[in-house]
Each structure stands twice: as C-alpha cells, then as structure tokens.
Amino acid sequence: MGSWQGRPQVKGKFLYLGDRKLWVRGVTYGTFRPDEAGNEFYQREVVAADLAQMAAHGINAVRTYTPPPVWFLDLARQHRLFVMAGLPWEQHVAFLDNRKTVQRIEAALRGMIRKIAGHRALLCWVIGNEIPASIVRWHGRQKVERFLKRLYRAAKQEDPGGLVTYGNYPTTEYLQLPFLDFYCCNVYLETQDRLEAYLYRLQNMAGDRPLVLGEVGLDSRSNGMQKQAAVVDWQIRTAYRSGCASAFPWPGLT
Numbered sequence: 149m150g151s152w153q154g155r156p157q158v159k160g161k162f163l164y165l166g167d168r169k170l171w172v173r174g175v176t177y178g179t180f181r182p183d184e185a186g187n188e189f190y191q192r193e194v195v196a197a198d199l200a201q202m203a204a205h206g207i208n209a210v211r212t213y214t215p216p217p218v219w220f221l222d223l224a225r226q227h228r229l230f231v232m233a234g235l236p237w238e239q240h241v242a243f244l245d246n247r248k249t250v251q252r253i254e255a256a257l258r259g260m261i262r263k264i265a266g267h268r269a270l271l272c273w274v275i276g277n278e279i280p281a282s283i284v285r286w287h288g289r290q291k292v293e294r295f296l297k298r299l300y301r302a303a304k305q306e307d308p309g310g311l312v313t314y315g316n317y318p319t320t321e322y323l324q325l326p327f328l329d330f331y332c333c334n335v336y337l338e339t340q341d342r343l344e345a346y347l348y349r350l351q352n353m354a355g356d357r358p359l360v361l362g363e364v365g366l367d368s369r370s371n372g373m374q375k376q377a378a379v380v381d382w383q384i385r386t387a388y389r390s391g392c393a394s395a396f397p398w399p400g401l402t
Contacts, residue, residue: 154166155268155270155309155310155311156170156230156271156272156311157311158311158329158330158357158358160356160358161354161356161357161358161359161391161393162358162393163271163311163330163358163393163394170230171208171394172208172209172230172271172360172393172394173206173207173208173209173394174207174208174209174210174211174230174232174394174395174396174397175202175207175209175210175211175396175397176210176211176212176213176363176396176397176398177198177210177211177212178212178213178214179213179214188214189212189216189217189220192219192223195220195223196223199223199224199226199227199229200227202227202229203227203228203229207229208228208229208230209229209230209231209232209271209394209396210224210229210230210231210232211231211232211234211274211362211363211396212231212232212233212234213234213236213277214234214235214236215233215234215235215260215261215263215264216231216233216264217263217264218263218264218267221264221267221269221270222269224269225267225268225269229269230269230270230271231269231270231271232271232272232274232362232396233264233270233271233272233273233274234274234277234315235257235260235261235273235274235275235276235299235303236277237253237256237257237276238253239276239277239278239279239280239283240280240283241283242283242286242287243283243295244287244291244292244295245287250295250298253299254298254299254302257275257299257302257303258302258305258306261273261302261303261306261307261310262306265306265307265310266307266309266310270307270310271311272310272311272312272313272329272330273303273307273310273311273312273313274313274314274315274332274362275296275299275300275303275312275313275314276296276299276314276315277314277315277334277362278315278316278317278320278334279292279320281319281320284320284323289322289323289324292323293323293324293325296314296323296325297325297327300312300314300327300328311329311330312328312329313328313329313330313331313332313360313362314328314332315332315333315334315362315363316331316332316333316334317333317334317335318333318335318346321333321350321353326355328357329357330354330357330358330359330360330393331350331353331354331355331357331358331359331360332359332360332361332362333350333359333360333361333362334361334362334363334364334398335347335350335361335363335364336363336364336365336366338366338379340382340386343383343386343387344386344390347359347386347387347390347391347392348390351390351391358392358393358394359391359392359393360392360393360394360395360396361387361392361394361395361396362396363396363397363398364380364383364384364387364395364396364397364398365379365380365383365397365398366379366380380397383395383397384397
C-alpha cells in the first residue's frame with residue numbers, strides 16, 4: 149500500500165495517501181454485544197487474530213459502528229488496516245424535537261472523537277448511519293441536513309485532519325449533503341444490472357467527490373454462504389468497475 153506517512157485525503161473521485169491512490173478494500177466489523185464491563189469489542193487477542201486474517205486476505209480497511217479504543221487502532225495500524233469509525237447516537241427517535249437532546253448528541257459525538265482524534269489508522273468518521281425515513285419526514289429534510297452539517301463541523305473541529313461522511317441509504321437518497329468529504333451509501337441490490345444502474349445514479353449524486361459503498365452484501369442465513377459469496381463477488385467487482393472508491397461488504401447472518 150505504499151508509504152503510511154500522513155492521513156487519507158480526498159483528491160477528486162478517489163482517496164489518496166500522500167501522492168498514492170488509496171484503493172480501499174474494506175469489510176464491516178460489528179456491532180458486538182457489550183461484555184460485563186461495557187466493552188463493545190472482543191478481547192484484544194481475538195481482535196488481533198481477526199485483523200491479521202483480514203490483512204492476510206488483502207483487506208486494508210475495516211468499518212466499525214462504534215468508535216474503537218486506541219488499542220484497536222494500534223492493532224489496525226500494525227496490520228496496515230484503516231478504520232472507518234462510526235459515531236452512534238439516538239437517530240431512531242425524533243431527536244430534533246428537544247434542544248437538550250441535540251446538544252447532548254453533539255457533546256457525545258465530540259467526546260467520542262476526542263478520545264482517538266488524529267490516530268494514523270483512522271480512515272474517516274461516520275457521523276450517522278441510516279436515519280430512518282420516517283424520522284426525516286417528521287423533522288423535514290432541511291432540518292435533518294442542517295443537523296448533520298452541525299455534526300460535520302463538530303467532527304472537523306475535534307479532528308481537523310480527519311475525513312467525515314454520513315452513511316446514507318436509498319430510502320433517504322434525497323438528503324442534500326454537499327459538505328461531506330465523500331458520499332457514502334449502503335446499498336443492498338441483489339441483481340447486477342440493478343446495482344450497476346443505481347451506482348450511476350449515486351455517482352451523479354456524489355458529483356466530483358468519491359463514492360463509497362458503506363455496506364453491500366447478502367444475508368447468508370436466508371440464502372446460504374455459497375450464494376452470499378457469489379453475490380458479494382460481483383457486487384464488489386461492479387462497484388469498482390463503476391468508479392467507486394471503496395465497498396465494504398456486510399457479512400450478514402452466518
């Protein structure tokens with residue numbers, strides 16, 4: 149992957165590390181049930197083995213849905229893996245109805261970032277993931293957009309060198325978020341022609357920014373692992389062929 153000096157940056161439609169294009173080959177990791185101490189990740193030995201196995205199979209990035217501890221990031225960097233760090237908050241309720249809730253969300257987001265800001269293993273911050281369409285309709289598109297812009301600015305203040313995005317999905321594709329460093333969307337389409345057509349649409353929405361598929365995949369419990377593997381194979385190939393900067397397969401239920 150070349151030199152690890154500096155942090156990932158956006159240049160046109162792709163991510164770069166210094167002057168080298170960063171071809172991100174990612175996978176999702178989590179979420180996990182917290183243990184008795186409230187830890188949301190497995191023991192360090194388990195994580196180390198998982199990350200080593202990822203690296204051995206050519207993966208160079210991992211998406212987490214909660215901010216990982218420093219030791220997780222240290223292990224990731226040891227295995228030359230970048231981390232797409234999710235920042236969870238209460239997005240499944242009418243969060244804009246109460247000013248104190250808004251302030252609490254921002255304060256919590258700032259606190260999560262402050263603990264690991266600047267770490268060289270960070271690929272980016274994800275300031276939210278799939279706000280339900282019903283919540284967006286309740287508050288109105290523009291209010292939700294302004295709130296996400298507020299979180300974006302807070303993230304940039306806490307970690308000026310970090311990239312920031314939001315995990316959108318087709319149901320709320322109408323959200324206008326031009327301030328994000330790159331466009332991220334979770335897409336589950338199980339036929340190749342439909343995925344290819346939708347990626348052209350997403351590229352138009354992304355404009356001159358990179359397009360990252362934050363989640364792709366197929367449920368293995370309903371379809372079997374063999375079919376899951378076959379579908380994920382063409383999903384990833386279609387994503388890169390369509391000019392995506394990255395795609396993160398979600399393993400589904402196994």
